[in-house]
Amino acid sequence: MSDSTDEVRAYTVRLELVDEPGELLRALHPIADNGGNLLSIFHERGNLTPRGHIPVEVDLEATPERFEEIVDALRDAGINVIQAGTQHYSESLTIVVSGHIVDTDLSHTLSRIQESTDATVTDLSLSAPEGTDDVSSARLRLAAEAGATDATLAAVRDIAHEKDLRLIEPLTAGDAA
Amino acid sequence: MRLAVLGAGAVGSSVAELAADYGHTVTALADSSSAVVDPDGIDVASALESKQTDGVVGTATLDDALDGAYDVLVEATPTTLGDAQPGFGHVRTALERDRHVVLANKGPVAERYADLRELERESDGRVLFEATVGGAMPVLSTIADFDADHITTVRGVLNGTANFILTRMAAEGLDYEHVLAEAQDLGVAEADPTFDVDGTDAALKFVILANVLHGNGREYTLEDAEVEGIEEIPGSALDLATEDGRTVRLIGEVTAAGEVRVGPRLVPANGTLAVTGTNNIVQLETEHAGRLNVSGRGAGGPETATAVLADVGRLDEN
Incomplete structure (x- = not known):
């Protein structure tokens, strides 16, 4: 491994882990072994991605060169890397959608959100007390780039409208509390 | 007099x-x-x-x-x-x-x-x-005292019936229809609660606020407001909000850009805006004096x- 003179930058890597013992540790090895400096790990064990995996978001610092090596090493180790990039997500948005979420293809809804906005879905909780054929709700956490909150919400509004889902937005204006 | x-x-x-x-x-x-x-x-x-x-x-x-x-x-x-x-x-x-x-x-x-x-x-x-x-809340007189030109945005809860329903749904895990019937029994909701739960009543109040804040420039009517109500919000939506330290309130806003919006919003469960029962609250963002909260009984x-x-x-x- 050649030492790079490039500047160290912050990266966010999103992984999907199989729910088996030792998976998280196995995913972190390639990062440490390739000179990445781990900043934070966001591991929501209770939540599953549409594929039934556990989403993990890892913030790390590395030079661009080393970062590429880290991503390659993760993939070589059979770890599912959903997204790797330099975007620094600084605003977290929580929304709740209700309706026939499962019938309208939740996975497709999530993909549409990620495609039509610069945001990524970092967390998902589903509540379907009446069964998935009936009205259910999902809580999503979106990581949006700084300043992109309004645009993200506008896009999510359109998607919810298109799929006839009810959207409960967060109150964002002026950091209301 | x-x-x-x-x-x-x-x-x-x-x-x-x-x-x-x-x-x-x-x-x-x-x-x-x-x-x-x-x-x-x-x-x-x-x-x-x-x-x-x-x-x-x-x-x-x-x-x-x-x-x-x-x-x-x-x-x-x-x-x-x-x-x-x-x-x-x-x-x-x-x-x-x-x-x-x-x-x-x-x-x-x-x-x-x-x-x-x-x-x-x-x-x-x-x-x-x-x-x-x-x-009973001194909202307009407070705006007059602070001068409408020095208030940038207004937001809050201005319908006690909708607030009562959302509070009960979150606290008891009951569904919308059940809580609405209970509110009608208690006299909190009228026999025809349409304007309370579909957001019209709250929207009228935020339209009035918009007229007071921006009245010199343009006139607002109900048609200028983007309004969504709380009808049929599933209990599961409130459960998910609660699980995350949040709750749902019917929040109205007059934004800095002069838009009027009313709809169910996620707010921090223990935040100032999450007033309970039939209480109301208005938050004014002032230019020179930060945020001002006025809360109390909004009807009766x-x-x-x-x-x-x-x-x-x-x-x-x-």
């Missing part, structure tokens, strides 16, 4: 009952079909009793009340949309007679603000309407009558 009170519902009758306590004389009280008029002051108790027993407050008509002797017309007839009639016509008559007007009826200020201000300009009478926004006869009488008191001072 001599008051002619139009409307003998919860607010109108409370104004009539409390007026003497505040040093005023009621010279007329009218409902939609009858009136009692006496330039020396009517007997409020017997008029209200007559309404209970005979369905009329007296033998005179609403027009007699409008044409009678008074300094302030208290317009507390039911809010109507669109042309805001007949309330707007009552206001016109009083202003053309150079009398003051105090509104509890939201129609004229929410739907015909420019027309109303035009009539006021041509009159020696003034129009005040504290009671139309947030019942005596509560709203208090705001009406505060307006009458302001007119009396001038």
Whole structure:
């Protein structure tokens, strides 16, 4: 491994882990072994991605060169890397959608959100007390780039409208509390 | 001050009952079909009793009340949309007679603000309407004191019925229909709760706020508001919000850009905006003094009558 003179930058890597013992540790090895400096790990064990995996978001610092090596090493180790990039997500948005979420293809809804906005879905909780054929709700956490909150919400509004889902937005204006 | 009170519902009758306590004389009280008029002051108790027993407050008509002797017309007839009639016509008559007007009826200020201000300009009478926004809470007078130009945004909860329903749903894990029925049993929700739960009532109040904050530039009506209600919000949505330290409230906003929006929003469960039960709250963002919260009882006869009488008191001072 050649030492790079490039500047160290912050990266966010999103992984999907199989729910088996030792998976998280196995995913972190390639990062440490390739000179990445781990900043934070966001591991929501209770939540599953549409594929039934556990989403993990890892913030790390590395030079661009080393970062590429880290991503390659993760993939070589059979770890599912959903997204790797330099975007620094600084605003977290929580929304709740209700309706026939499962019938309208939740996975497709999530993909549409990620495609039509610069945001990524970092967390998902589903509540379907009446069964998935009936009205259910999902809580999503979106990581949006700084300043992109309004645009993200506008896009999510359109998607919810298109799929006839009810959207409960967060109150964002002026950091209301 | 001599008051002619139009409307003998919860607010109108409370104004009539409390007026003497505040040093005023009621010279007329009218409902939609009858009136009692006496330039020396009517007997409020017997008029209200007559309404209970005979369905009329007296033998005179609403027009007699409008044409009678008074300094302030208290317009507390039911809010109507669109042309805001007949309330707007009552206001016109009083202003053309150079009398003051105090509104509890939201129609004229929410739907015909420019027309109303035009009539006021041509009159020696003034129009005040504290009671139309947030019942007993001093919202409009606070805005007037801080100066509308120095307030950037307003947001908050201005419908107690919707707030009660959302509070109960989150606390008890009950569904919408169940809690609505309970609210109707308790008298918190009316038999026809449509305007409360579909966001119209809250929207009218935020439209009024928009008119007050931006009234010099443009006129707002209900049509300018983006409105979504709380009907049929599933309990599962509230459960997910609660799980995340949040809750859902029917929040209205007048944004810095001048948009009026009302809809269910996620707010921090223990935050200032998450008032419980039938309470209301308004948050004002001021230019020089940070955030100001005004909360309290946003509806009810005596509560709203208090705001009406505060307006009458302001007119009396001038």
